[in-house]
Amino acid sequence: MFTTYDVFDDLLNFRNAVDRFFDELSTYGRKYDMPYVNLYEKGDHIAIKALLAGVKPEDVEIHLVENSLVLEGEKKADYVERPYIRKERHFGKFKKSIRLPYRVDPSKVQATMKNGVLIIKLEKSEEAKPRRIEIK
Amino acid sequence: MMNERRKIKGKNEVVLLPPVDIYETDDAFILKCEMPGVEKDNIEILLDNDELTIKGIVKENGEDLGTLTYSEYRLYNYERKFRVGDNINGSAINASLDNGILTITLPKSEKVKPRKIEITFEK
Numbered sequence: 232m233f234t235t236y237d238v239f240d241d242l243l244n245f246r247n248a249v250d251r252f253f254d255e256l257s258t259y260g261r262k263y264d265m266p267y268v269n270l271y272e273k274g275d276h277i278a279i280k281a282l283l284a285g286v287k288p289e290d291v292e293i294h295l296v297e298n299s300l301v302l303e304g305e306k307k308a309d310y311v312e313r314p315y316i317r318k319e320r321h322f323g324k325f326k327k328s329i330r331l332p333y334r335v336d337p338s339k340v341q342a343t344m345k346n347g348v349l350i351i352k353l354e355k356s357e358e359a360k361p362r363r364i365e366i367k
Numbered sequence: 368m369m370n371e372r373r374k375i376k377g378k379n380e381v382v383l384l385p386p387v388d389i390y391e392t393d394d395a396f397i398l399k400c401e402m403p404g405v406e407k408d409n410i411e412i413l414l415d416n417d418e419l420t421i422k423g424i425v426k427e428n429g430e431d432l433g434t435l436t437y438s439e440y441r442l443y444n445y446e447r448k449f450r451v452g453d454n455i456n457g458s459a460i461n462a463s464l465d466n467g468i469l470t471i472t473l474p475k476s477e478k479v480k481p482r483k484i485e486i487t488f489e490k
Contacts, residue, residue: 267440273433280432282440284403284467309399309468311390319386320401332436347403347467350432
């Protein structure tokens with residue numbers, strides 16, 4: 232009988248492990264507050280997508296303060312009086328301020344929640360829009 | 368809420384491991400899984416012998432929100448596997464999705480349910 236062991240297989244495995252470490256490095260050191268948000272810009276419109284799985288829409292408050300958007304709320308625990316085999320999910324209150332690139336019109340804010348993702352749509356306020364000044 | 372990332376070996380595909388809570392009731396195991404951004408139709412639950420696989424495909428729905436200028440997360444497809452043993456009644460698994468939380472009910476099979484044994488005394 233001969234063996235199929237090849238010393239290069241082990242070397243390759245080690246290389247994969249190193250590759251993986253560097254790939255995932257950016258996620259180890261994350262220090263963002265809950266909830267995680269992404270911000271999209273298109274012309275005079277901003278959209279914010281926040282991950283809020285398990286948070287009821289009535290438990291979220293959205294405020295506009297100066298040119299920041301404040302997300303405040305509570306993710307209420309759904310624990311039951313039963314023996315748990317695994318407990319990995321986190322619950323609790325959150326408050327997060329997101330700095331917007333420009334001032335937005337407070338009367339044109341739309342927020343929708345679907346499948347645990349909150350989408351907030353904002354529009355640039357009139358005073359933040361560039362104005363053309365006539366030369367007399 | 369924190370999602371771990373990992374790679375599937377060989378396929379070079381990154382998936383998210385959704386965090387779960389699992390608890391036991393008298394006649395079932397209840398699994399609550401966080402999968403924000405997945406539609407009901409894109410969830411796949413598979414029981415193969417004693418291995419339960421949960422998959423959730425993340426699809427960006429049509430609307431173009433613009434260019435991403437600030438980002439704290441990235442969504443990948445979700446996948447997680449559990450060894451559940453052979454005491455699950457596979458034909459009666461039930462699942463529901465509410466606000467990004469997937470709840471799966473795995474009913475215990477009859478043979479492992481606690482039974483009350485009547486004691487009869489002979490006189």
